[in-house]
Amino acid sequence: MNRISSSGPSITQAEIDLVTEAIREGWQEKLSWHIDQFVKEFSEYVGISYCLPTAHCTDAIHLAMLALGIGPGDEVIVPDLTWVASVAPIIYVGAKPVFADVDPLSWCVNAESIKKCITKKTKAVVVVDLLGNMPEWNEIIDICKRHKIRIIEDAAEGLGATYKGTQAGNFGDISLFSFNATKLIMSGQGGAFCTNDEILYKKVKLLANHGIDKAMTGKYYWSNVLGYNYNWTNLQASLALAQLRRIEELIEYKRWLFHEYEKFLRDIEGIQLSAATQNVDPTYWISVAILDKKFGLNKEDVISYFANENIELRPLFYPISTMPPFQGYLPKAEMSKINPITYRLSKYGICLPNGNNLNAEDVKKVCNKFKELLVKGN
Ligand SMILES: Cc1ncc(COP(=O)(O)O)c(C=O)c1O
Known part of the structure; x- marks a missing residue:
């Protein structure tokens, strides 16, 4: 495989x-x-x-x-x-x-x-x-x-x-x-x-x-x-x-990839994909999916499920304020309350495969696995 x-x-x-x-x-x-x-x-x-x-x-x-x-x-x-x-x-x-x-x-x-x-x-x-x-x-x-x-x-x-x-x-x-x-x-x-x-x-x-x-x-x-x-x-x-010298082609690929993911994943209620805001034309350098907490799945659960299927996903960044080298700089209050959006996105955020060698079949395979998992998870 x-x-x-x-x-x-x-x-x-x-x-x-x-x-x-x-x-x-x-x-x-x-x-x-x-x-x-x-x-x-x-x-x-x-x-x-x-x-x-x-x-x-x-x-x-x-x-x-x-x-x-x-x-x-x-x-x-x-x-x-x-x-x-x-x-x-x-x-x-x-x-x-x-x-x-x-x-x-x-x-x-x-x-x-x-x-x-x-x-x-x-x-x-x-x-x-x-x-x-x-x-x-x-x-x-x-x-x-x-x-x-x-x-x-x-x-x-x-x-x-x-x-x-x-x-x-x-x-x-x-x-x-x-x-x-x-x-x-x-x-x-x-x-x-x-x-x-x-x-x-x-x-x-x-x-x-x-x-x-x-x-x-x-x-x-x-x-x-x-x-x-x-x-x-x-x-x-x-x-x-x-x-x-190939940058336009490389950007075009990233945008194509994102729109392929969007095409297959948009029907699943509870998945939020990277957003383009009003004034920005993004490259979608990395396409990310945030799962709703209703699925009861953390990013680590999802990553290991896909690893068993020979698909490598990466987690969205951990909040910097959770990691040991930075804890000495934090206020006494709980950071998840100070920065709730960061903590939510990070907990449920998954970087989809973004390599430059993917084709429409690969994307479909990844998206079908999502459908399988999220139906099971419900
Ligand atoms: C947002 C951001 N800042 C800085 C860096 C650091 O880049 P480098 O690995 O070239 O030091 C990276 C690289 O991954 C990044 O994603």
Whole structure:
């Protein structure tokens, strides 16, 4: 029986050709040829002035904290429902994460949930374009302006989505992207720090390379400030570049996949699928189903049922506030009461198989298994 796995990239001759070119030729004076080309084409695609590629998006988020001077005594608002990397860098710099609930429709934070978390110590908010979707940006920007809060747009999952026609990555003071193996365009590992602010860009460029700036000092191996090794490689850039050139096709596939799931699952009452809100054109990078609690099934129950059928599902993220490294930052009150939407979505949320190799038959098979299970579960 063929296994249906939860993720997997689309690799064509275009990727093989560019990576081969990078292995053969991307050395000496061409050492950063594919990186430079990626920066040019990616910045044009997103519509942003400066792009610094990094080894991971997590590094770029860390750099964002450093660029904005966030540190001990500061608070940073962040969604309770996100990947752990949106939060960990807040702690790396000694600041305190404050966990905001998400919107019941977009599953991203909204202006109201941010407002509830603002204190005199709030310096920034990390807004996540979750699962290829985006929040109601205008309201968020408005409230952040009024309270002088900087916006870090975690667009790791948002690449290609648009809000009122504008690409993800254009809504924060800084935006970050990921090219890890599961992402819309991928290079195994990789990330990018993007901004329209030249000063922020120059600051992080120095920090990402051990504080070395040969153009400024004229010296090799000379660190001006303490920095990090967050550099990406040309080989990875060549893979990401080939993927970037196919981005419209990759988005089209994700949208097709979501609509196939929707076609088969919409008749089952009690399944909520990823939603497109009024002003957002999502990519559906990952299609997610939230089961109603009437079925009496947690996400773990569903995942093990499907594993027995050779179908790999993944859970929607656990609330960050439930996990040990973050408990020291929580208020005394019960987090499931503070952030009820996050806790409900997380308990019953399942990421459907989203690999790039699925066909209509695979989708039908997954959906039929859902029907079987949910009829049994009733
Ligand atoms: C929302 C979000 N932020 C940040 C990251 C971190 O990306 P990376 O794995 O490139 O460090 C991810 C990756 O999975 C993510 O989904």
